[in-house]
Amino acid sequence: MAQKDTVDRILDAAEALFAERGFAETSLRTITSTANVNLAAVNYHFGSKKALIQAVFVRFLEPLADSLTLRLDEAEASAKELSLDDLLVLLSKAILSAHGDDVTRTASFMRLLGLAYTQSQGHLRDYLSERYGRVSTRYVDLLRPACPALTDTDLFWNTHFALGAAVFSLSNYGALEAMLSDDSGEESKIQNVIRRLLAFISAGVKVSL
Amino acid sequence: MAQKDTVDRILDAAEALFAERGFAETSLRTITSTANVNLAAVNYHFGSKKALIQAVFVRFLEPLADSLTLRLDEAEASAKELSLDDLLVLLSKAILSAHGDDVTRTASFMRLLGLAYTQSQGHLRDYLSERYGRVSTRYVDLLRPACPALTDTDLFWNTHFALGAAVFSLSNYGALEAMLSDDSGEESKIQNVIRRLLAFISAGVKVSL
DNA sequence: TGTACATCAGTGAACGCGCGTTCACTGATGTAC
DNA sequence: TGTACATCAGTGAACGCGCGTTCACTGATGTAC
Numbered sequence: 001m002a003q004k005d006t007v008d009r010i011l012d013a014a015e016a017l018f019a020e021r022g023f024a025e026t027s028l029r030t031i032t033s034t035a036n037v038n039l040a041a042v043n044y045h046f047g048s049k050k051a052l053i054q055a056v057f058v059r060f061l062e063p064l065a066d067s068l069t070l071r072l073d074e075a076e077a078s079a080k081e082l083s084l085d086d087l088l089v090l091l092s093k094a095i096l097s098a099h100g101d102d103v104t105r106t107a108s109f110m111r112l113l114g115l116a117y118t119q120s121q122g123h124l125r126d127y128l129s130e131r132y133g134r135v136s137t138r139y140v141d142l143l144r145p146a147c148p149a150l151t152d153t154d155l156f157w158n159t160h161f162a163l164g165a166a167v168f169s170l171s172n173y174g175a176l177e178a179m180l181s182d183d184s185g186e187e188s189k190i191q192n193v194i195r196r197l198l199a200f201i202s203a204g205v206k207v208s209l
Numbered sequence: 210m211a212q213k214d215t216v217d218r219i220l221d222a223a224e225a226l227f228a229e230r231g232f233a234e235t236s237l238r239t240i241t242s243t244a245n246v247n248l249a250a251v252n253y254h255f256g257s258k259k260a261l262i263q264a265v266f267v268r269f270l271e272p273l274a275d276s277l278t279l280r281l282d283e284a285e286a287s288a289k290e291l292s293l294d295d296l297l298v299l300l301s302k303a304i305l306s307a308h309g310d311d312v313t314r315t316a317s318f319m320r321l322l323g324l325a326y327t328q329s330q331g332h333l334r335d336y337l338s339e340r341y342g343r344v345s346t347r348y349v350d351l352l353r354p355a356c357p358a359l360t361d362t363d364l365f366w367n368t369h370f371a372l373g374a375a376v377f378s379l380s381n382y383g384a385l386e387a388m389l390s391d392d393s394g395e396e397s398k399i400q401n402v403i404r405r406l407l408a409f410i411s412a413g414v415k416v417s418l
Numbered sequence: 419t420g421t422a423c424a425t426c427a428g429t430g431a432a433c434g435c436g437c438g439t440t441c442a443c444t445g446a447t448g449t450a451c
Numbered sequence: 452t453g454t455a456c457a458t459c460a461g462t463g464a465a466c467g468c469g470c471g472t473t474c475a476c477t478g479a480t481g482t483a484c
Contacts, residue, residue: 006460022327024233027437038462043439045460114327117381118231118320153389157378157402160385161409164377165370172326176369180362193366196418200370204413209405215427236470247429252472254427 007045009035015056019108022115023053054127057116060109061128064098065135072138084146084205088198091139096194103190110170117167147206154208162201169197216254218244224265228317231324232262263336266325269318270337273307274344281347293355293414297407300348305403312399319379326376356415363417371410378406 004012013035017026028049032039046052071094075082082090099105116124140159147155169176173190213221222244226235237258241248255261280303284291291299308314325333349368356364378385382399 022231022233024231028439029437039438040440040462040464041460044462049438111327114323114377117377118323118327154405156389157385157405158409160378160381161374161406164381165374165413168323168326168373168377169366169369172369172373176366180365192418196363196366196416197370199416199418200367200413203416204374204409207405207408207412209401209408237472238470248471249429249431249473250427253429258471 006035006037006041009037010042010045010052011056011059013037014052015060015105015112016108018053018056018115019111028052050123053124057112057124057128058131060099060112061132064095065132067098068094068139069135072135072142076142082142082146084143085198085202087139087142087146088202092194092198107170107173107190110167110173112171114167114171149206150208155205158205158207162205165201165204166197169193215244215246215250218246219251219254219261220265220268222246223261224269224314224321225317227262227265227324228320237261259332262333266321266333266337267340269308269321270341273304274341276307277303277348278344281344281351285351291351291355293352294407294411296348296351296355297411301403301407316379316382316399319376319382321380323376323380358415359417364414367414367416371414374410374413375406378402 010031013031014026017031017034020026028042029039031052032042042049042052046055068091071090075086075090096103096106116128140155143155143159144150144152150158170193173193219240222240223235226240226243229235237251238248240261241251251258251261255264277300280299284295284299305312305315325337349364352364352368353359353361359367379402382402
């Protein structure tokens with residue numbers, strides 16, 4: 001077949017359009033016409049719009065969770081202590097490598113994560129935390145010994161500040177990049193921005209009240 | 210009159226409901242019935258739903274911009290150098306004092322700011338940056354001498370990381386607080402969280418690549 | 419002071435529209451005997 | 452090998468519904484002379 005099959009075409013279009021406009025603002029008619037697919041195909045393959053939203057997240061997060069689990073296994077097997085920076089680098093590598101270095105797609109998916117938090121997608125939050133709670137808990141548990149000076153409350157808030165910085169800046173990456181004057185050129189390339197972000201987070205997370 | 214007048218009741222209901230659910234997910238019917246007001250009153254007083262959204266932002270941001278301008282005037286008149294921490298404290302005091310220490314309302318408004326960034330409210334972004342661009346540019350210009358070690362690009366990205374940490378964590382404050390176990394009690398009071406946030410930001414913003 | 423008119427906040431009902439979903443249907447492929 | 456039936460991806464048209472907006476209208480208050 002010259003084209004990808006229907007299910008993938010729907011997921012591709014939905015992912016891009018949701019990231020661009022949000023969930024409520026993207027209609028099934030827009031998705032299906034972008035995907036060159038019949039309107040009824042979404043309900044045929046996924047059952048509902050809600051289920052389509054979940055499927056978009058699962059398609060992205062499943063490889064990410066696998067990659068993260070694998071890297072954590074390796075790191076723990078090596079038996080040496082994992083520093084905060086080790087853990088940050090590990091996470092960012094897992095995120096970036098999970099989809100074949102398609103950095104743009106990763107950045108645009110960050111928008112979806114941001115939307116999932118801000119928009120009232122309760123069904124999605126519950127679904128994702130049920131499905132990926134284990135690996136994220138495991139990661140946070142490794143953060144504790146890496147930051148021995150911090151109380152649990154310190155760590156809780158600092159990780160959420162860090163999450164906010166990451167989600168917000170990556171999800172607005174396109175708009176932010178456009179704000180920088182053209183002559184800064186190389187400096188704003190996304191890999192550089194991620195290095196900046198990691199440095200920012202690394203400094204912030206270590207702070208205790 | 211026993212009740213506030215119609216315009217204020219509409220704005221109160223809209224602010225709360227938008228923050229809770231997002232713009233597209235909140236219908237005029239929900240707003241007007243919450244406000245005990247006729248459905249047509251929104252279009253009568255504001256002209257359209259878009260204009261209502263803008264009015265909600267203006268009602269909150271106008272006192273904030275005034276308060277910030279006043280404090281910047283005072284600080285610059287004192288003629289002593291403003292450190293990064295001086296500037297952060299100044300901004301957070303301006304934000305918190307702009308609405309009579311109603312911290313909860315301030316936190317819920319942060320959700321609206323987050324939504325304005327993530328949801329496709331292009332009209333809103335343009336409108337707000339036209340209206341409040343001057344005072345925010347003035348603030349950023351003061352940040353530069355306070356962080357002499359940073360290049361403009363450093364400062365650009367670091368301020369946006371900081372903005373992300375602030376918007377995300379305050380806008381999800383309710384949900385995050387609920388995640389903390391009950392026995393941490395006082396520790397999560399919002400004033401404490403803001404102190405934590407300022408410390409996090411202060412450390413992060415100083416970082417250069 | 420009294421009358422005529424203008425202004426304005428607010429109302430109730432209806433408008434057309436785009437939405438997610440449903441349903442009867444088609445046509446291709448696979449399976450049983 | 453041939454026929455009958457089942458399965459399944461995909462389709463076109465329609466469904467009812469909730470949405471933002473409009474419009475003719477009411478009733479109270481203010482203004483002019």
